[in-house]
Amino acid sequence: MERGKYPIIIIPGCAKSGTTFLFESLTESNAIYPSDRSSVKWKELNIFGEQTASIDEFASHYRVNSSGRYLCDATPIYLTSPKYIRSIYNHPELTEVKFIICLRERCEQIFSWYLHNLATHLIRKDSKSPGRLRFASLFDTISTPGLMGLAWKPIAPAIHEILTLFGSNAVVTFNHHKDYDSQSEFWNRASEFLNVRLAPNRDFHWSEFFCPRVRYFNKTRSETINGKEITFDAGDLLFVAGKKSRLWHGISERAAFEVLEAASHFTREVYRQDIVTSCPEIIEDFHSVLNLLQLDMKDFPATDHLVAKEALLDSNALDKLIMPEVASYGQTTRRESAQGASNSHRGRDTPTLELRSLKEERDKAVADRDRARRKLDLVLSSKSWKVTRPFRALAKTVLSLFNGRRSKPSL
Numbered sequence: 001m002e003r004g005k006y007p008i009i010i011i012p013g014c015a016k017s018g019t020t021f022l023f024e025s026l027t028e029s030n031a032i033y034p035s036d037r038s039s040v041k042w043k044e045l046n047i048f049g050e051q052t053a054s055i056d057e058f059a060s061h062y063r064v065n066s067s068g069r070y071l072c073d074a075t076p077i078y079l080t081s082p083k084y085i086r087s088i089y090n091h092p093e094l095t096e097v098k099f100i101i102c103l104r105e106r107c108e109q110i111f112s113w114y115l116h117n118l119a120t121h122l123i124r125k126d127s128k129s130p131g132r133l134r135f136a137s138l139f140d141t142i143s144t145p146g147l148m149g150l151a152w153k154p155i156a157p158a159i160h161e162i163l164t165l166f167g168s169n170a171v172v173t174f175n176h177h178k179d180y181d182s183q184s185e186f187w188n189r190a191s192e193f194l195n196v197r198l199a200p201n202r203d204f205h206w207s208e209f210f211c212p213r214v215r216y217f218n219k220t221r222s223e224t225i226n227g228k229e230i231t232f233d234a235g236d237l238l239f240v241a242g243k244k245s246r247l248w249h250g251i252s253e254r255a256a257f258e259v260l261e262a263a264s265h266f267t268r269e270v271y272r273q274d275i276v277t278s279c280p281e282i283i284e285d286f287h288s289v290l291n292l293l294q295l296d297m298k299d300f301p302a303t304d305h306l307v308a309k310e311a312l313l314d315s316n317a318l319d320k321l322i323m324p325e326v327a328s329y330g331q332t333t334r335r336e337s338a339q340g341a342s343n344s345h346r347g348r349d350t351p352t353l354e355l356r357s358l359k360e361e362r363d364k365a366v367a368d369r370d371r372a373r374r375k376l377d378l379v380l381s382s383k384s385w386k387v388t389r390p391f392r393a394l395a396k397t398v399l400s401l402f403n404g405r406r407s408k409p410s411l
Helices: 019-028 055-059 076-080 082-089 106-121 156-166 185-194 253-263 272-278 280-292 315-322 358-381 389-402
Strands: 006-010 071-073 094-103 123-125 133-135 171-175 213-217 221-225 228-232 236-240 246-248 269-271 305-307 355-357
Touching: 019 071, 019 094, 055 071, 076 082, 076 156, 082 094, 082 156, 094 156, 094 185, 106 272, 106 280, 106 305, 156 171, 156 280, 171 185, 213 253, 269 272, 272 280
Parallel strands: 006 071, 006 094, 094 171, 133 355
Antiparallel strands: 123 133, 213 236, 221 228, 236 246, 269 305
């Protein structure tokens, strides 16, 4: 393929509406080039979002010498702003752009996104301090802006931009409520749209609503899970979230209490009317989307009461937990009790992990700022300290920055 000349399929969202299933189906049908699964973001490369990589760097994540026909970027945030669509339109290296927009009834989609974010972002590695965990203590309810900011954004403006810049012939829609079925008309329509024979991925199944749960062990104990005996040590924190289940060691009781406290506030059920009442713009926006794409509202049935089940340990995740292996950043040492024996074994020693909440980080930053401000105040007010006028002016400037106001010093 000529350098810089790439036909591409964009799956711009919505999140939790079938984007991963569709990406896997396109890969299996050889519609797109196979992706490099060693890439951290093999599906959502975000090349037209906040990233600055060139399209050739983007293409390097795919094996373009294979039998595929298109590159594919399935980054769900693209529907949250028209600026991403303009970025795609203005890119000089794209020869052909086709959109597959995944849609789902918005209240259901928002609740699913919330549960996904809990499982993915509640506890995560601290990139600045290897061997430590970062606990997002504010990520607790469905209305938390930090966790759900993107979910509440309107998508009609971005879809309007797609239709304006690329035309309706460049767009096909996937309905989360009915298009997983191989008998759906979507597969014939999409096959003609891409000029490739498509079929749904048989190995991929979308899950029901599952809410993560947290368990902490303050003393050593053995438990049988899915027929396998696992020994947990004192200080082990088990985060149960299906395939995203994880196990950490060396967690203090204070830090564990913080996690358990946040888990007690998880939104496990939600009434559609509560979402409609708190954010009616979301429903109005979805009606606009259906009008723009000429879709029928009855094809997106609404459920009045959404309830999440308790998450379970996925069998694959369980195998990862119990195998003796040490991951990077001091992640879990995975163990198994051999043939029912109660003694567990570890791999190499892992760093002791601590949970550090966002609130603690903010409090520390405020304390450091106040301490520096007091030092500057002392310098400026001290009569015994002979301060030159330039230094005094510089100190006043720094002090004004701490106070949130930058004043021009007079020398």
